[in-house]
Amino acid sequence: MSDDGSAAAEGVGSDADGDPPGHPPAEEGWERETVAYRGISRRLAAHYLRNLGGELVGTDDPAEATRVDGDGWRATLSAEKVTAAAAIKLTEVTAEFAGDPDVLAELLPKYRQKAMRAGG
Numbered sequence: 441m442s443d444d445g446s447a448a449a450e451g452v453g454s455d456a457d458g459d460p461p462g463h464p465p466a467e468e469g470w471e472r473e474t475v476a477y478r479g480i481s482r483r484l485a486a487h488y489l490r491n492l493g494g495e496l497v498g499t500d501d502p503a504e505a506t507r508v509d510g511d512g513w514r515a516t517l518s519a520e521k522v523t524a525a526a527a528i529k530l531t532e533v534t535a536e537f538a539g540d541p542d543v544l545a546e547l548l549p550k551y552r553q554k555a556m557r558a559g560g
Contacts, residue, residue: 464509487502512540512543513543
């Protein structure tokens with residue numbers, strides 16, 4: 441868990457057979473990072489990424505979006521219900537990013553600021 445309350449993991453590159461399942465395709469030299477937030481929807485995450493310069497891939501409906509591509513980056517989105525405490529279930533949206541390291545260094549803080557929710 442990162443300092444901002446998100447579950448975050450970093451990885452570089454891809455496996456020998458290509459891109460890992462569920463991850464966006466990566467170009468040579470790109471890095472990968474996973475960012476997850478509870479209390480937002482996949483629609484809202486896609487909307488945030490569109491506002492940061494991305495374009496939805498395969499759909500025009502943010503609620504249906506599973507991939508968003510931008511200049512020097514790509515992201516896949518998934519959502520699942522997770523147990524927060526006892527009988528409390530929340531939606532957790534995971535964004536798997538792949539991108540140029542310099543582009544991700546600029547993009548991810550902006551995405552985190554938009555996606556972070558207090559009290560979620």
